[in-house]
Amino acid sequence: MAEINKCPDCLFMSIKKYGSGRARFSLAITAHFDYQVIDFFGGKLIMALRGGDLRLDLVNCELTSFLVYKDLTWSVEKSIGVTEGLRRRQQQSDARQLVLGTAPALDSKSGAEREVETHRTQQTTSSFTSRTVSAIRGPRPGWRFRTETQEKYLTGSFENTKFATFHNNPGYHKITASFEVHQKNIYIEIVESNFFRFRELDFSKKKILDIFLYRTLIKKQTIPFLSKSEV
Amino acid sequence: MILDQDIIDSALRILNSNDDHAVTLIRASGMDPTKDLVGTDMGGLRFDDEEIYGFDLTHADLRGCSFTNCHITHCKFDYADLSGSQFTGATIKSTSFIEAETKGCYFDIHHYINFSEKQLNDFARVIKPSDELEPSQTYIGKTLLTKMVSEQTELTLGDAKRVVEMTFDAIAGALKKGDEVRIHGFGTFSVASRNPLVRRNPRTGEPMMIQGAALPKFKAGRALKDALNG
Numbered sequence: 001m002a003e004i005n006k007c008p009d010c011l012f013m014s015i016k017k018y019g020s021g022r023a024r025f026s027l028a029i030t031a032h033f034d035y036q037v038i039d040f041f042g043g044k045l046i047m048a049l050r051g052g053d054l055r056l057d058l059v060n061c062e063l064t065s066f067l068v069y070k071d072l073t074w075s076v077e078k079s080i081g082v083t084e085g086l087r088r089r090q091q092q093s094d095a096r097q098l099v100l101g102t103a104p105a106l107d108s109k110s111g112a113e114r115e116v117e118t119h120r121t122q123q124t125t126s127s128f129t130s131r132t133v134s135a136i137r138g139p140r141p142g143w144r145f146r147t148e149t150q151e152k153y154l155t156g157s158f159e160n161t162k163f164a165t166f167h168n169n170p171g172y173h174k175i176t177a178s179f180e181v182h183q184k185n186i187y188i189e190i191v192e193s194n195f196f197r198f199r200e201l202d203f204s205k206k207k208i209l210d211i212f213l214y215r216t217l218i219k220k221q222t223i224p225f226l227s228k229s230e231v
Numbered sequence: 232m233i234l235d236q237d238i239i240d241s242a243l244r245i246l247n248s249n250d251d252h253a254v255t256l257i258r259a260s261g262m263d264p265t266k267d268l269v270g271t272d273m274g275g276l277r278f279d280d281e282e283i284y285g286f287d288l289t290h291a292d293l294r295g296c297s298f299t300n301c302h303i304t305h306c307k308f309d310y311a312d313l314s315g316s317q318f319t320g321a322t323i324k325s326t327s328f329i330e331a332e333t334k335g336c337y338f339d340i341h342h343y344i345n346f347s348e349k350q351l352n353d354f355a356r357v358i359k360p361s362d363e364l365e366p367s368q369t370y371i372g373k374t375l376l377t378k379m380v381s382e383q384t385e386l387t388l389g390d391a392k393r394v395v396e397m398t399f400d401a402i403a404g405a406l407k408k409g410d411e412v413r414i415h416g417f418g419t420f421s422v423a424s425r426n427p428l429v430r431r432n433p434r435t436g437e438p439m440m441i442q443g444a445a446l447p448k449f450k451a452g453r454a455l456k457d458a459l460n461g
Contacts, residue, residue: 041239182270184292201246204276208256209245211271215262216238 004228006221010036010049013227015177016160024064026165027175027231029054033154035187038217043193047218048153052181052226055142060173061166063141067133142177153187178225183214186222237261254281274312300387320381320388339378406447416454423448 005012012032019025035048133143143163147154166175188210201209244259253276257264264283270290282302289309293316300320309329318338333350371379373395381391402420405412412420428441 041235182290184270184272184290202251204251204253204256205245205248207273207276208253208260209242211268211273212241212245212260212262214271215267216241 002228002230004225006226007036007047009034010047011052011179011227013054013177013179013229015175015229015231017175017231018162024165024167026162027056027177028160028162029177030157030159030161031179032157035153035155040190040193040217043190045188045190045193045213045217048155048187049145049181049185049226050153050187051144051146051185052179053136053142053144055136055140055178055180056164057140057176057178058166058173059175060171061168061175063164064167065165066135066141067143067163152189174230176228176230179227180225181222183211183219186210186214186218188213188218252281253278254283320378322382414452416452418449418451418455421448421450422446 003014010033014030016028016030017025018028033049035046038045038047133145136142136144145154241259241261244261245256248256248259250256253273257268262268264286266287268291269287271288272292273288273296274292274294275296276293277297278301279297279299280301282304283306284304286303286306288311289307291308291311293308293311294314296313296316298316298318298321301318301322303321303323303326305324306326308331309327310331311328312332313328313336314332315335316337318336321339323339328346328350330347331350333346373392377388377392377395380386380395381388384391384394386394402412406420406422409422411422414420423446425444425446427443430439430441431437432439
C-alpha cells in the first residue's frame with residue numbers, strides 16, 4: 001500500500017480494502033482535515049482546504065455500489081482558534097512548517113506518527129457533526145467535498161468510512177484514490193506578517209493576492225494531487 | 232525559480248495598486264491569465280467595462296461576478312461556476328462555456344456561443360439581439376431597442392435606456408401639444424382628430440354616441456420604404 005500526503009496537516013488520507021469474498025470488496029476511507037502552517041517572510045500564513053475532489057482510478061475492478069449522497073459522521077476537534085493552535089503546533093515540532101524559497105520541505109510524518117496524532121485528536125474530540133459529500137460520476141468517479149456555509153475551512157476527521165463496493169475481475173487489480181484541489185479549494189490566511197497589513201485589504205485585492213500566493217507558494221504541492229493512496 | 236524579492240514586489244504591486252479592477256490587479260501581480268487563473272476563486276469580482284483576451288477561467292469559481300459591458304475574446308469559461316453572474320451588455324467572441332454552471336446568470340445570447348439546453352434553462356434572463364430573432368418573434372421591445380442603441384453607440388445600458396425613453400417622451404410630448412414630428416428619411420408622426428360619431432349597437436339596434444378622440448398617426452418616409460423594399 002502506498003500513501004502520499006503532501007500537506008499532512010492539511011489533509012491526511014488513507015484507504016483500506018475490506019472483503020469477505022474474492023470477487024467483492026469494500027473501500028473504506030480515513031481522512032483528517034486541518035490547517036497547515038507556512039513560513040512567510042518572517043511571518044506565518046495558514047493554508048487549509050475549503051473543499052476538493054476525491055477521485056478514484058480503477059484497474060481491473062468495477063464499482064458495484066457507490067456512496068451517492070450521504071451524511072458522513074465527522075468528528076471535530078474543539079475549536080481552539082488559529083493563534084492557540086499555532087502555539088501548540090510550535091511546541092510540538094518546528095519541523096512541520098514549510099520554508100519559503102527552499103525545496104518543498106513539507107511535513108513528512110510517518111504513518112505511525114500520524115496514527116498517534118490521530119488518536120490524540122480523537123481523545124480531544126468534543127463534538128460530532130455530519131456533512132454531505134456529493135458524488136462525481138464519469139470515467140474517474142469520486143466525491144466532492146465542500147465546507148458548510150459557516151466554516152472557513154474543513155476540520156475534523158472520519159475514520160474507516162465505507163464509500164463504495166467493487167467487483168474485481170480475476171488477476172491483478174488496483175484502486176488509487178487521489179484528492180485533487182484547485183486554488184478555489186484552498187483557504188489562505190496571513191496570521192503574522194512584518195511586511196503586509198492584510199486585514200486592511202479590500203475585497204478585490206484580497207482575492208487576487210490569494211491567487212498569487214497560492215501560485216507562488218502552494219501550487220507545486222497540490223498539483224496534480226494533494227493526497228494519494230493506493231490499495 | 233522565482234526569487235523571494237520578486238514575490239514581495241509582486242505582492243506589493245497588488246497591495247499598492249490605486250485601481251482595484253480585477254484585470255488591473257491580475258496584471259500588476261505578473262500572473263499570466265492564459266494559465267494562472269484555472270480553478271481559481273474569483274467569486275464576486277468585477278470585470279465591468281474591461282477587455283479580457285485569452286483568459287483561461289476553466290473550473291474557476293465566478294459566482295456573483297459582474298462582466299457588464301465587458302469585451303470578452305478568446306476566453307475559456309469551461310466547467311466554471313457562473314451562478315448569479317452578470318454578462319449584460321458584454322460582447323463575447325470566440326469564447327467557450329462547456330458545462331459551465333449558468334444558474335441565475337444574466338446573459339445576452341450571441342450566435343457564436345453554443346449553450347446547452349440546460350444552461351439556457353438556468354439563465355435568469357436572456358436578451359436576444361435583433362439579428363438573433365426567431366422567425367416567430369416579430370417585434371422589438373424597449374429592452375431590446377435599448378440594447379441595440381447601447382451596442383451601436385457604446386453607451387452603457389443605463390444611458391442608452393435614458394436616451395431611448397427621452398426620445399419616446401419627446402415624440403409623445405410634441406404630439407400631445409398637437410405638433411408634427413418629422414424625421415427626415417424615416418417618417419412623420421402626427422395627430423389626427425376624430426369627430427364624435429353616432430353608431431348603432433348591432434345587437435339592440437339602439438343608437439350609441441362615440442366620443443371624439445385624438446389619434447396618433449405615423450407615415451413612413453421614402454427612405455424607410457425603400458429600405459424595406461430592398
